[in-house]
Every structure is written in C-alpha cells, then in structure tokens.
Amino acid sequence: MHLSRTVSGRPLALKTVRAEFGRGPGPGDGLSLRATVQDARVSRPRPDRGLVTTGIEVLNQHGRTVLSISAMNLVLRRQVISRPG
Incomplete structure (x- = not known):
C-alpha cells in the first residue's frame, strides 16, 4: 500500500x-x-479509516539512538479511484 495515496489529512487520534x-x-x-x-x-x-504505525528514531552525530518512539495513529482514508491501464 502506498501511504500517500491512501491517507488524507492529519491524524484523527493518537x-x-x-x-x-x-x-x-x-x-x-x-x-x-x-x-x-x-x-x-x-x-x-x-x-473509511486506517491505522498507521510510525517508528521514529532520534540519532546523535555518531548514529546512536537517543530516543525511539512507536506511535499508532487513526487516520481518514482517501477514496482510491482505480485508473485504467
């Protein structure tokens, strides 16, 4: 699933x-x-809604993780229209 084609707007809920x-x-x-x-x-x-889980890592200049977050958001889905071809 290509996220930018299916998610619309900002998250509804965290x-x-x-x-x-x-x-x-x-x-x-x-x-x-x-x-x-x-x-x-x-x-x-x-x-009409979807659940998207996002992983976020904050790294220092040495590539070491200083913070790791996993968040699940409830989002509105776009209406996907199939294209011919």
Whole structure:
C-alpha cells in the first residue's frame, strides 16, 4: 500500500505511543530524526479509516539512538479511484 495515496489529512487520534530512551544527548551534539512507516492497515469496523504505525528514531552525530518512539495513529482514508491501464 502506498501511504500517500491512501491517507488524507492529519491524524484523527493518537491510539498508542511507546518510547524508549537511550543515553541522552549532550551540549553541542548534532541530532537527526528518522521516521519509518512500520504498518498501515484498514480499520475493520470503520473502512473509511486506517491505522498507521510510525517508528521514529532520534540519532546523535555518531548514529546512536537517543530516543525511539512507536506511535499508532487513526487516520481518514482517501477514496482510491482505480485508473485504467
């Protein structure tokens, strides 16, 4: 499933969050963020909505994880129109 073609607008609700903290950053550390869609599925009771689980990692300049978050959001689905061909 291509997420940008099926998700519309902002999340409706934040369902669950899990956070793990590594060794915290220090003064002058450079930080970067990596976000990955871990799962996207249609809601069974509400097929106009979907559940998207996103993994977020904050890394220091050495590539070490200082914060890891997994969040599940309830989102509206776009109406997908099939194209000929």
